[in-house]
Amino acid sequence: MADWVAILNFLSRWALFAAVTYKAYQTKDKGWALLSIAFFIDALNIENYILTPLGIxxxxxxxxxxxxxxxxxxxxxxxxxAAHLKNGKTTFRHVIYLGTIVVVSYVWLFLLAINAFGDNFAVNSSVPSLVLGGAMIYAGYVLWSNVVSTRLWDRLFPTGLILVGALNLTYPVGRPIEWYSTMAFFLAALGRLSSAVGALFFVFYPIKEPEYSAKVKTRLIPGAYIFSSMEKAIKKLGKDIVSSCVAVVRMDPEKAASAFHGDSVVFWVTKAKDGIIREEHPRIIAIEPQKLGILQDLISKELEKGYKRVYVDALEYLKNEMDFNTAMKFLLAVKDIAISHGGTMILVANLNAFDEKERKLLIKEFGEGGL
Structure with a gap:
């Protein structure tokens, strides 16, 4: 393997670690912290071509x-x-999966320690390569689907991980073949470089809010507004409120797909389904009303990417499924997050569905200029 390929591979590992570590420091998010630890270990992986230049x-x-x-x-x-970035937490199902990896890892290392497979390189490397390659592909998929924006530079981050993961799956068979291993090391270097470049752009050059159309007469001021309908909100604030926004809605996915535009991310609050409903833009994700804490974290992550508008029209449903205080606590938290990011929150609600005390609280927090 050419020295420059080894150097490129080495430097790109550290660049990826640095970018993700800064993201973890910036967000204080457990998911990014776990990824930064993984990339640190990867940067100092026990591979001769990495350690030899360091004199180890x-x-x-x-x-x-x-x-x-x-x-x-x-x-x-x-x-x-990746599970933390996608869901805001790890569930019992995740514990089972991760626990299985731990058990399989221990058993396989035990078998290697007693030389159960002799000098059979393909067998010795099979399970570690499967675990590593599968993990990289899964992490890349989560980053692609749930974390990074659609900007080309950002997409390099997960694309590079997926490429390196796929190459790792071929390692047990391909490594002893000289021509293939040379090509694979080169492709892995390119994959790591693209992933590092994508991570650096994603972390240090996040997408900026699109400029408002010249046709929009009212420039949104960071804050919170309440309206009795989407039509009234658009009439007063302009069509940009449903373009490149984060939305929490009760409308069905087909209607939401036509109502929201651009790179909007729509969270459909429902008990019927859970998870990604629509991959293309606007991206639609179903989430249960009982998962407001997770939803709050997901909205926060989207705002960190550069979104500036949050649209909510699910208050009545949340009140019925949970209770008003729980729903209001969620709204106020989202409002604070939006404003702290220099953004705007638009709440659409029928005040006739609330008692007098609840109406007063809503008007106090969101104003009454749009009612």
Whole structure:
């Protein structure tokens, strides 16, 4: 392998670690923290071409076993962090999956320690490569679907991870083949470089709010507004409120797909489904009303990407499914998050569905100029 390929691979690992670590510091998010740990281990992976330039030599007698430990560590941390970024927490199902990785890792390392497979390189490397490759592909998929924007530079982040993950799946069979391993190392270097470049752009050059159309007479001032209908909100604030926004709605996905435009992210509050409903823009994600804490975290993550408008029309439903105080606590938290990001929150609600005390509180927090 050419020296420059090894150097490129080495530097791109550290660049990726630096970008993700800064993101973890910036957001104080557990998901990013877990990813930063994984990328640190990856940057100091027990591979000769990484450690030799640093003057570090792993004894040949322990190298076959030691080189697999980091694969399992990364294979555990990447899906763990990705699950936090996607859901805001890890569920019992995630614990089962991650626990399975831990058990499989221990059993496989035990088998390697007793030399159960002899010098069979393909078998010795099969499970570690499967765990590592699968973890990278899953993390890349989550970043692509739930985290990074559609901007080309940002997309390089998950694309590079998926490429490197796919190459790792071929490692047990391809590594002994000289021409293939040379090509694979080169492609892995390109994959890591693209991932590092994408991460740097995503973290240090986030997407900016699109300029308001010249046709919009009213420029939105950071704050909160309440309206009795979407039509009234658009009439007073302009069509931009439903373009490139974060929406929490009760309308069905088909109607939401036509109502919101641009790079909008729509959270459909429903008990019927859970998860991604529509991949193309506007992206639509179903979430249960009982998961308001997770929804709040997801909205916060979208605002961190550069969105400036939050549109909510699910208050009546949340009141019926939960209670008014719980729904109001959620609204106020989202309002504070939006304003802290220099954004605007638009609440659409029928005040006739609330008692006098509730109406007064809504008007106090969101004004009455749009009613």
């Amino acid at each position: 030599k792993i004894p040949d007698c322990v190298y076959p076993l030691a080189s697999k430990i980091s694969d399992f560590y990364i294979g555990l941390l990447l899906p763990w962090g």
